[in-house]
Structure formats: structure tokens, C-alpha cells
Amino acid sequence: GAVVSQHPSWVICKSGTSVKIECRSLDFQATTMFWYRQFPKQSLMLMATSNEGSKATYEQGVEKDKFLINHASLTLSTLTVTSAHPEDSSFYICSATVAGGNYEQYFGPGTRLTVT
Amino acid sequence: SQQGEEDPQALSIQEGENATMNCSYKTSINNLQWYRQNSGRGLVHLILIRSNEREKHSGRLRVTLDTSKKSSSLLITASRAADTASYFCATDRVSGSRLTFGEGTQLTVNP
Numbered sequence: 001g002a003v004v005s006q007h008p009s010w011v012i013c014k015s016g017t018s019v020k021i022e023c024r025s026l027d028f029q030a031t032t033m034f035w036y037r038q039f040p041k042q043s044l045m046l047m048a049t050s051n052e053g054s055k056a057t058y059e060q061g062v063e064k065d066k067f068l069i070n071h072a073s074l075t076l077s078t079l080t081v082t083s084a085h086p087e088d089s090s091f092y093i094c095s096a097t098v099a100g101g102n103y104e105q106y107f108g109p110g111t112r113l114t115v116t
Numbered sequence: 117s118q119q120g121e122e123d124p125q126a127l128s129i130q131e132g133e134n135a136t137m138n139c140s141y142k143t144s145i146n147n148l149q150w151y152r153q154n155s156g157r158g159l160v161h162l163i164l165i166r167s168n169e170r171e172k173h174s175g176r177l178r179v180t181l182d183t184s185k186k187s188s189s190l191l192i193t194a195s196r197a198a199d200t201a202s203y204f205c206a207t208d209r210v211s212g213s214r215l216t217f218g219e220g221t222q223l224t225v226n227p
Contacts, residue, residue: 032212034215042219042220043218043219044206046215046216049213049214091156093158093159095159097212104149104161104164105149105161105212107158107159107160107161108158109157110156
């Protein structure tokens with residue numbers, strides 16, 4: 001149980017285009033989802049916290065107009081990178097916590113974004 | 117900057133040996149968790165230790181937590197080549213809230 005999926009697993013896009021990444025909890029309801037970014041050989045940095053039905057809370061330094069997060073249901077959150085630039089190339093990972101659970105965060109497999 | 121620091125940044129050992137990784141943090145915590153990440157993959161949860169616990173075991177893993185020193189250690193006994201991965205500690209201040217990750221330790225177990 002407690003499986004989180006991400007789609008796509010990798011994507012290559014041209015500079016200036018937008019890319020949407022989906023994060024789904026497959027067998028549980030997730031009241032909270034988190035989006036992280038990881039550059040090569042670095043640790044995970046939290047970008048934003050997303051609660052179902054409300055606006056996401058962004059970390060300092062993360063542009064909310066560039067990284068649009070929508071958490072429309074208890075099983076789906078999306079991250080849209082708008083007007084992507086090469087410096088946005090990174091590994092994006094989502095995680096979800098189980099509503100009423102033991103507070104463990106379950107991580108998705110990540111999405112590798114390459115902007116050319 | 118990252119709250120957590122991990123030591124060492126890289127560790128290379130022979131199969132069968134034990135591997136010890138350390139993690140320090142700066143603020144008070146509620147839980148500390150250890151995760152493993154294979155290259156280019158997502159995170160695998162290894163173990164969670166609560167702030168009122170001092171030691172926890174799971175299979176070949178042993179985690180200790182010293183809240184007075186704001187540090188934790190992860191011991192992997194009888195290491196295997198398949199244990200080769202990056203290991204991260206992560207802390208939260210409220211259960212279920214945002215995690216702050218350490219810098220990670222790259223473990224290489226040579227066959």
C-alpha cells in the first residue's frame with residue numbers, strides 16, 4: 001500500500017514552453033502533498049506544500065507564478081513549470097502523507113525534466 | 117541552506133563491512149527519518165525514529181538519536197553491494213509536516 005506515482009517519469013522540453021507533472025496517490029487519500037526539487041548530486045529541497053482544495057504554500061525563493069501547483073483532489077496534485085528555462089532542469093519529486101495515518105511521507109519515483 | 121548535515125559525504129567500504137552515517141540538525145524536531153535513494157530514482161523510506169526514542173532497529177539497520185547533541189546515526193551491518201546508494205536523513209518539527217533533508221551520504225559497497 002501507500003504507493004505514489006508520477007507522470008511523466010522524464011520529459012524534455014524546449015526553453016519557453018510549459019511542462020505539467022502529475023503526482024498521484026494510488027491507494028490512499030493524501031490530504032497533503034509536497035513538491036521537492038533535486039539537482040545532480042545534491043539533496044532534496046522543498047519547493048511547496050500543497051493541501052487539497054487550498055492554495056499551495058511556497059518556500060522562500062520559489063516563484064509561485066513560475067511553478068504552479070494544483071491539488072484538486074485527495075489523490076492528485078500537479079506541478080506546472082511555466083516558461084521553462086535550462087536552469088529549471090532538475091529532478092522533481094513529490095510526496096504525500098496519508099490522511100489520519102502515521103505521518104510518514106510516501107515519495108513518488110520522481111520526474112526528470114530537461115529543458116533545452 | 118540545508119538544516120541537516122551528513123557525515124561523511126561519501127563512504128566506500130567492502131561487502132560485509134558495517135557502514136555508519138551520521139546526521140546533525142539545528143532545530144528541535146519531532147521525528148527523524150532515514151531514506152535511501154538509488155541513482156536517478158525516488159526515495160525509499162528506511163526507518164523513522166521519534167524524538168522520544170533513542171534507538172531503533174529494522175533488519176540490518178540500526179538508528180540512534182541523541183536529541184541533546186541534535187544528531188542521529190544510521191548503521192548498516194553486513195553491507196551488500198546492493199546497499200550502494202545515497203542515504204539521507206530528514207527531520208520534521210510537526211508530524212506530517214514538511215521535511216528538511218540533510219546533504220546525504222553516498223555509500224559505495226564494493227563486492
